[in-house]
Amino acid sequence: MPVGLGHGEAQRQAGRLLPPGQRLDPGPDLLADAGPGGIQELKQGAVAVGFGLAGLVVFRNAGEDGAAGYALLVLGSLLVTAVFLSIAALISAGAVGRKRARALALALVVWFVAVLLLDLVALGVASLLRSTAASRVLILSVLVNPASAMRTGALLGIEGTAAFGSGSLALLRFTGGATGAAALIVGSLATWIVLPALVAIRRLTRADL
Numbered sequence: 001m002p003v004g005l006g007h008g009e010a011q012r013q014a015g016r017l018l019p020p021g022q023r024l025d026p027g028p029d030l031l032a033d034a035g036p037g038g039i040q041e042l043k044q045g046a047v048a049v050g051f052g053l054a055g056l057v058v059f060r061n062a063g064e065d066g067a068a069g070y071a072l073l074v075l076g077s078l079l080v081t082a083v084f085l086s087i088a089a090l091i092s093a094g095a096v097g098r099k100r101a102r103a104l105a106l107a108l109v110v111w112f113v114a115v116l117l118l119d120l121v122a123l124g125v126a127s128l129l130r131s132t133a134a135s136r137v138l139i140l141s142v143l144v145n146p147a148s149a150m151r152t153g154a155l156l157g158i159e160g161t162a163a164f165g166s167g168s169l170a171l172l173r174f175t176g177g178a179t180g181a182a183a184l185i186v187g188s189l190a191t192w193i194v195l196p197a198l199v200a201i202r203r204l205t206r207a208d209l
Helices: 007-015 030-094 100-126 131-144 146-159 166-175 178-206
Strands: none
Touching: 030 100, 030 146, 030 178, 100 131, 100 146, 131 146, 131 166, 131 178, 146 178, 166 178
């Protein structure tokens, strides 16, 4: 069979080789048979297998210390996933009865701002200020932005207080130490998970479905 043929084209090519009047049996459609719940389970299983295999590789090459750091990274990834799911619920709750394209566009804008734009804006503003004020702007942007908070918390947990050099010292001074930094980062992520979800629930209860 020629390389590069799609699934449908491959079936048509194979059908031409059959005797007249005989049709090619496409076989069972696993995704269609699984249904929405089954597809979701397949996705979750694929994610679990991916994380598990990566964890085994890290443990084999870095030992228990590397495995602990990897577990912290996975936990941070799950927290950020929960944050953006909560924000997505809020956006969807506000778009009841409206076009889905608008909600999807707004979700993409929120993701772009949180992951890329907000950090660039903070760096640009900090470059115009003196060192003390610039450090405060950067630290506040890290604590307000859930994506930056997760990255900072994960690196501090994996590498320790020297993860960002002088930046780590400025963060610890601002937050009152490692415990204060951890509390503010966890509090930021928890706020971004709980608050949008509560607002979404309130909107849905008031919406005329």
